Amino acid sequence: MTRSELIAELARLNPHLMQRDVEAIVATVFDEITAALARGDRVELRGFGAFSVKARAPRIGRNPRTGEPVEVGSKRMPFFKAGKELRERINRPGPARRAAVATAQG
Amino acid sequence: MAGQTVTRAQLAEAVYEQVGLSRNESAQLLESVLDLVAGALASGESVKISSFGTFAVRQKGRRIGRNPKTGVEVPILPRKVLVFRPSQVLKARINGEPAPDGDEA
Numbered sequence: 001m002t003r004s005e006l007i008a009e010l011a012r013l014n015p016h017l018m019q020r021d022v023e024a025i026v027a028t029v030f031d032e033i034t035a036a037l038a039r040g041d042r043v044e045l046r047g048f049g050a051f052s053v054k055a056r057a058p059r060i061g062r063n064p065r066t067g068e069p070v071e072v073g074s075k076r077m078p079f080f081k082a083g084k085e086l087r088e089r090i091n092r093p094g095p096a097r098r099a100a101v102a103t104a105q106g
Numbered sequence: 107m108a109g110q111t112v113t114r115a116q117l118a119e120a121v122y123e124q125v126g127l128s129r130n131e132s133a134q135l136l137e138s139v140l141d142l143v144a145g146a147l148a149s150g151e152s153v154k155i156s157s158f159g160t161f162a163v164r165q166k167g168r169r170i171g172r173n174p175k176t177g178v179e180v181p182i183l184p185r186k187v188l189v190f191r192p193s194q195v196l197k198a199r200i201n202g203e204p205a206p207d208g209d210e211a
Contacts, residue, residue, distance in 0.1 A: 001152070001154070002156070006139070021125050024124055024125045028120050028125065032117050034196055034200075036116075038200050041110040041112050049188075053200055078190075078196055079190075080161075091185050
């Protein structure tokens with residue numbers, strides 16, 4: 001699913017909304033998460049997951065072409081951890097898994 | 107820099123301010139967005155949000171684990187895990203850098 005497919009699906013579920021508004025809703029959600037992370041905040045969406053920022057220490061890298069050492073500054077990386085509900089939803093037992101669980105549990 | 111936690115309430119408020127629908131409907135629409143993303147992932151589909159990132163489901167095989175307390179071997183069943191790959195745009199924003207060219211997720 002891409003951003004435009006997500007917009008199309010949301011528009012289909014909400015036929016009373018203008019396309020422009022549906023686009024703005026989707027943009028706002030991801031822009032707000034981005035802005036929060038840029039401030040160094042954490043975004044916690046119970047049942048879905050949490051976005052956070054982790055710091056990476058500076059390190060000495062190497063120019064892969066010349067082998068010359070170069071300093072790579074410290075940087076911050078966005079990180080996402082799926083919430084319990086989403087993890088369970090992704091792993092909702094299909095027949096194969098249910099059989100495996102039954103076998104494992106004896 | 108750090109510290110605050112943003113939750114559904116703030117995201118719904120932002121939708122309310124940006125789009126001009128009722129607070130109640132803004133909150134419901136936020137929920138719909140999250141639910142559509144979760145539903146696609148649950149069906150095994152990746153979700154690629156341009157200039158934000160890609161959520162993908164990865165299949166992990168069966169392996170033997172060990173109860174760290176008792177040392178008893180237990181099988182860890184095959185399972186699916188969710189991975190998020192931030193886009194270059196998101197990484198740049200978080201590091202206060204100008205957005206890179208292109209808009210790929």
